[in-house]
Amino acid sequence: MCCRRMAGKSFRGFLLVLPVMLSVLSACAPIRGRTEAYSQSFFAMDTYMTFTVYDDNAEEARAALRQAQGELEALEALWSVTEQDSDIYAVNHSGGQTVTVDDQTAGLLSFALQMARKTGGALEPTLYPVLTAWGFTTDENRIPSADELSALLEKTGYDRVVTAGNRVTLPDGMMLDLGAVGKGYAGDLAGQCLKEQGIDSALLDIGGNIQAVGTKPDGSDWKLGLRSPFGEGIFGTLRISDQAVVTSGNYERYFIGEDGVRYGHIVDPETGYPVDNGLTSVTVVADEGKLCDALSTALFVMGPEGAVEYWKTHQEGQPFDMILVTEDREVYVTEQIKDRFNLQKEYRDMPVYPIALSDEQE
Ligand code: AMP
């Protein structure tokens, strides 16, 4: 898989470029010995990606970068909703018949369904018909009527997707879209691909999702900039190593309706309407990009209280940290990472509150 290369295809069928949420502040970090930075940028899964590896062998570094890009492009070709030879297209147009998919698709789908269950359906991999009605999949935005939305919600429900190994059965009329998890999942595989080729220091920027392989070459943490939901630039920085950092926000992709209301691209699967709960961004930090990606979308749907409750009750097994930013310019940071987070000077007006496991510590 690591060596498969396919032509880049549109991930969801529209070419709006996601702005990069996390700018990398460490790309020019001091280097040890003859170690140098090698970067490669490309467009895949509807977004720009930049992979940077640090190595003392130029050929090895460039070959590793080519392999990792090939990996991403191969996954995109499997998961595209619009390309007719993708696995997801085959499932979505199967008319209710069972389809056999690639191992990677089966892995992603099974993870997405597991996270849908865990988040009580806040992450909903079958929301595509509703997203299409709002025009989020085509960029021809409109406000659907309440009747249209309730009819479309009938065509959603992760618990109606049947999987058995690589075999997937989706009821006729339903559609899968794994876009809310795919980039994080792909980042894990790309990072693994680099490690397998001897790279132990790399930073992958997957359209704003960051996947860090190891530490900076000098052994110190990577320092990432967190894009401000309130304008240009970054509002804070975060130090991490060998982890992923993924942000979901309603400022990344939205439209202003004729009613003057701003409609964001993350939709509440219960109502069919774009989320409007006081949050403007959720950043999740964890060992695996797929967990970060699934959770950043789901916690955004849950809202500030729901997200904090989920964090408090899900620290077993796959722990994660998070940074919540509200529309009122408040920042909430889980206690384990609060010393690694810093506000930028221009954003010092934003109060930062720790989120602690027990109320006494708050
Ligand atoms: P992300 O940027 O990872 O938060 O993913 C957001 C994208 O996932 C949106 O642009 C939609 O295509 C899709 N989406 C929106 N709401 C949901 C949801 N509640 N569950 C799953 N996917 C969603």
Ligand code: MG
């Ligand atoms: Mg996501």
